[in-house]
Amino acid sequence: MPSLIVEPLNTQHFIMDRDDRKRNKNIGKNFMCRLQCMFSHSSSSESRLSLEDTQQWSQSLERLLESKYGLATFRNFLKSEYSDENIEFWLTCEDYKKIKSSFRMSSKAKKIYEQFIKAESPKEINIDYHTREQIKRNVKTPTMHCFDDAQKIVYGLMERDSYPRFLRSDIYRTLLENLAADATKG
Template identity: 95%
Template sequence: MPSLINTQHFIMDRDDRKRNKNIGKNFMCRLQCMFSHSSSSESRLSLEETQQWSQSLEKLLESKYGLATFRNFLKSEYSDENIEFWLNCEDYKKIKSSYRMSSRAKKIYEQFIKAESPKEINIDYYTREQIKRNVKSPTMHCFDDAQKIVYGLMERDSYPRFLRSDVYRTLLENLAADAIKG
């Protein structure tokens, strides 16, 4: 009986590997289609760029393909609130108009900071209260403490899971296989 179970396990693993390979290829195609406005080689996802994602979360987020892949991974785990908050904060810092800053700060607060908000991020009470006060007369730095906390959470939790994920490993394998083919 144990040999039958082992055989079934092997068959399931082989089927899972095939399925993951197809998922990885499909995802790679979608990524390249999403960003390929030209057919130049510089707009294509490369093995080297994909390998650099494993050096740091910063390297991953600097890459348009890396960011898109990481966001997709987090969405698949129903845990994309941290990256969405972080990206909203990055955009918020670019706002020059005080009226737009005030309006956007309130939206970010309502969506991510306020208790029971739709995409509530995991921050401590003190930081949450500090932001609540800051939003009344916002500056470009009113979300900095929460953004640092969220970045740390992603760096310690989501990012390592992403590097171990089937999506990332399969993407690397497919790009390596393509590089060997030439």
């Protein structure tokens, strides 16, 4: 019979046997390797995933999204929960704001509306009726800011809901544990 380990997390307790802990550690290591491989071609100063950077993700959602590793990890977490439409919408809006051509802006605004805003759309985001109707009108003559209200709502939802769950998730905790173990090894 395997021995049991009780690990506190806030007010909750999780019971894991040694095999589960080992499996989680391997998952964390594999994910860490995948993250570093994804960005190994990059020559930026943030070329390696570090414990310090990963710990800073817990300071704010903004800090998490500013990190290429943080963003990739958060997206992976949301996909695992089948709730990645919010981050996809938010990122799409960030790209949309960079469009200079009015023709491309009009085309992209319609695609965003069809994909994320329209009722029953494939990746419908959770926004109120008033905001949805305002965007419907705005898309007819789109500007750089026609999705700003919805983007703020979605950011707030992620900040209050998804982000705290991410910080408590196995994927984030295991990543921190593996990085801390690597740091102590030298």
